[in-house]
Amino acid sequence: MTFEYKVQGGDFTHAGYASSQVKKMLKQLDVDNVVIKRVVVCLYEAEVNIVAHAWDGVISIVLETDTIFMKLTDNGPGIPNIEQAMQRGFSTASHEVREMGFGAGMGLPNISANADKFLITSEPGKGTTVEITINLNSTAV
């Protein structure tokens, strides 16, 4: 099954909708709570990244019996140095975003730690694509 959710940059109010929808589906499939949590953490962090940094974006989800694949593509400033962005605590979030409790520089490292497969590509000035795959049957990270 495939699902698509649009994300609006700057709209923190509605962030988390996709996570809630996906969470309900995984509960229907009786996926282990630990795995659900990993999926939700990845998806929510990646969605918040779009909201915090990009102009807009799309979340595409492919849900199969054993795996979930989530691809988040945005139109935004892109990431000039991915290696740096992957470091814990590194953040380019604005003061405003940090005030709201986001932008602690844990987003990408957190996604990477919770995903079974994680791929990030970016073109400065154009946008970023994050691809996350999680095996629905294993509980170990």
Added chain:
Amino acid sequence: MEKGFFHHALTIREDICTGCSLCMRVCPTEALRIRDGKARLIEDRCVDCGECFRNCPVHAIIIEQDDFSRIFDYKYRVALVPAVLHGQFRHEVSMSEISAVLKSLGFTWVYEVEHGAEILKPAIDDLMDMRTLPRPLISSYCPAIVRLIQVRFPALIRNIATVKAPLEMAAFYCRRVLRDGGAHNAEIGVFYVTPCAAKIAAVKSPVGEESTPISGVINMDFIYNKINRTLRNKGELKYGDDHAYSVNPETLAWSLTNGEASCINGSTLAIDGMNNVTEFLEQLENDEITGVDYLELRACDEGCAGGVLLSSNRFLVAERLRNKARNLKPGTDSPETEEFKNIEAYKEYLMNKVRITEEIMPRSMYRLSGDRDEAMKMMKRSRRLMCWLPGTDCGLCGAPSCQALAEDIVRQRGDISQCVFIRESNMGKNLMDMERSSEIMKRIWGDNNFTKNCNKKGAENESN
């Protein structure tokens, strides 16, 4: 207890239910459906929150209670009274009067539940010091919340604070005191005056516990009416009872919103009302919430002051109780006598009993099947059905929403022809005739809704 069996205190009286479907629309776990013109409960989804009871316009939902005469099966008869009972009466009505009325009904000892909170406060603070536990810890006080987490948010079960309720602590204390005075356990009956259905369910089939020290429950509205009648016919009763209100002012308001959270160390938050709690737990489960150490969650607006078995306005009850707490001076009217040592004296004994020992099990309402392939098939089918269902959530199919109907269908609890939009469209294509369509409508809503009835609520000759 067999898996899949849940005790519910709420019963739908079919002879009274008009099938208006209001309960179905307010149920936070979509546990109700309409069939044959009556509301039907899906038992494994019900969390005993009492929203249906609160909203039923014809009082067709009743809350079971133990037969009052059962108290006389015991030689020692304890009434465990929550502070919100007292909060329902005017300021002039003293606890001694209430206690005297309860004794005139046959109880031998009247004890306030909130004493038990004096044991719980340090027990919860101990848990808060255990750094290995997940944050926030969620209060286990409200049984409807514990059940809501089991049903809708199973991932959060590990956050539930594994301590018993003040009620149980108070009951253990009373039993111990009476035993120390020479009574046998079998001679002691401890009866709880309950403000809600969830507490009854918790006493009758406790979650995370093997047994309970409570012998039975008496509904608070029953006691409220008894007390009110007696107070209005003064003279019939001698007010010889010297019961002093001895609860610690800090824990007296434990059952009210923020009454518990304000007693716990650390960063705490109190949320009341099923919808508010559900919204928050949804975010918590998504990992969107940080910086909260302890969560006090209550199913009812204003906490237990809004319990479904209370008869007075919840805001007045809460205000009176808070006022009472402000005016109490700690220790000044402690009734410690030679006969009854107060609860502090049994702290060590009670602290050994305070933790929940059995595991709290998930009972997910979402799970379509335990078999992944099967669940996937069902989910695909339910989503295909949603392509056709209108998404209006009109409820005419007898389910609370289009999605609920779609899931009912894949669980083989429903049929697509229950949807009035599908039937209309099929009739337009000559795939169904009018007669068949109204037959289906009657199967859902019963025959009565298709005939004139001037006695119904709001009609010409309204009469119940």
